[in-house]
Amino acid sequence: MSAHEAHAETHVEGTTKLFLVVWIGLLVLTGIEVFLAYIQTPLAIMLIVLMGLSLIKAALIIAYFMHLKFERFSLFMVLFPMLIFCIMMLFVWMPDAQRALQLRPGQ
Amino acid sequence: MASEAKALGSAWGGGGSPFAIGSKKFGMWLFIVSDALTFSALLATYTYCRMSTANWPTPFHFSPSVIFSTIMTLVLLSSSLTMVMGVHAMAHGNRKGAVAWILATMAGGAGFVILHLTEWMHLIRDEKVTPFGNPWGEPLFGATFFGITGLHMTHVTIGVIYLGIIALGVGRGKFTYEDVEVSGLYWHFVDLVWMFVFPLVYLMSVKM
Numbered sequence: 627m628s629a630h631e632a633h634a635e636t637h638v639e640g641t642t643k644l645f646l647v648v649w650i651g652l653l654v655l656t657g658i659e660v661f662l663a664y665i666q667t668p669l670a671i672m673l674i675v676l677m678g679l680s681l682i683k684a685a686l687i688i689a690y691f692m693h694l695k696f697e698r699f700s701l702f703m704v705l706f707p708m709l710i711f712c713i714m715m716l717f718v719w720m721p722d723a724q725r726a727l728q729l730r731p732g733q
Numbered sequence: 734m735a736s737e738a739k740a741l742g743s744a745w746g747g748g749g750s751p752f753a754i755g756s757k758k759f760g761m762w763l764f765i766v767s768d769a770l771t772f773s774a775l776l777a778t779y780t781y782c783r784m785s786t787a788n789w790p791t792p793f794h795f796s797p798s799v800i801f802s803t804i805m806t807l808v809l810l811s812s813s814l815t816m817v818m819g820v821h822a823m824a825h826g827n828r829k830g831a832v833a834w835i836l837a838t839m840a841g842g843a844g845f846v847i848l849h850l851t852e853w854m855h856l857i858r859d860e861k862v863t864p865f866g867n868p869w870g871e872p873l874f875g876a877t878f879f880g881i882t883g884l885h886m887t888h889v890t891i892g893v894i895y896l897g898i899i900a901l902g903v904g905r906g907k908f909t910y911e912d913v914e915v916s917g918l919y920w921h922f923v924d925l926v927w928m929f930v931f932p933l934v935y936l937m938s939v940k941m
Contacts (some may be wrong), residue, residue, distance in 0.1 A: 646814070649814040656806055656807070663939045672936070687921055692918055696752075705766050708771065
């Protein structure tokens with residue numbers, strides 16, 4: 627192992643304690659989600675709450691486990707705004723589902 | 734390692750990497766973004782099918798189906814933690830520790846696949862659910878269920894093989910910190926996808 631590589635290997639951020647805290651946070655959020663299913667929350671409310679919680683979980687995983695918080699901001703700007711925009715465009719079709727619902731025979 | 738020094742140079746000074754990361758890591762990030770779009774499209778399709786169907790089946794009983802899938806979620810989440818620990822150990826030059834943590838991650842991934850296949854077998858054999866039909870009347874239920882969870886399970890399986898190769902290389906003193914970190918990115922992404930599949934496919938399908 628070269629001296630240069632050794633230098634590169636020590637250049638990291640985040641501690642074991644931080645990862646444990648994030649992991650516990652993810653477990654707690656999962657627990658809340660499962661509890662919502664257990665008490666049989668109405669589907670529309672559940673969908674909104676579940677997606678909100680899942681987005682928080684995704685943000686935690688991306689920021690801490692995937693180290694994006696410790697990368698340059700330019701990397702985030704290159705990867706994520708367009709991803710979010712593309713995903714939002716997928717929802718353009720959702721109102722059409724209501725139309726398709728009425729078109730189907732026997733329903 | 735010349736790329737590392739170059740990467741840390743000024744973004745405007747002709748440096749090779751304006752993001753201060755190696756090309757392997759950037760490549761994995763680009764793959765993750767495109768894969769995220771694949772899963773987003775599948776989940777959006779599932780949502781569309783569900784919204785355009787009057788009587789979408791919600792067949793999963795809280796006990797045992799949802800409890801079973803919650804255990805699967807815990808296994809996958811914990812394997813993400815062990816992967817982070819593996820990357821952390823490698824960052825401090827602890828190759829033995831890194832291999833041990835990666836092996837633990839692989840065990841978690843393999844456990845997830847085994848649990849998932851058990852659930853699939855139960856659905857196929859006992860509940861007679863296939864991608865083409867099910868007793869509850871809406872064939873798209875099986876198609877979307879097996880399509881989404883199947884693609885995710887494929888990712889986990891590939892991840893376990895990928896980590897196996899990384900563990901082998903790290904044990905032999907071949908791979909660097911960046912290789913382990915890149916495999917970690919892939920593994921966390923697989924975990925991240927499940928954070929959307931689990932609520933949408935399982936929790937939203939609890940029998941009322």
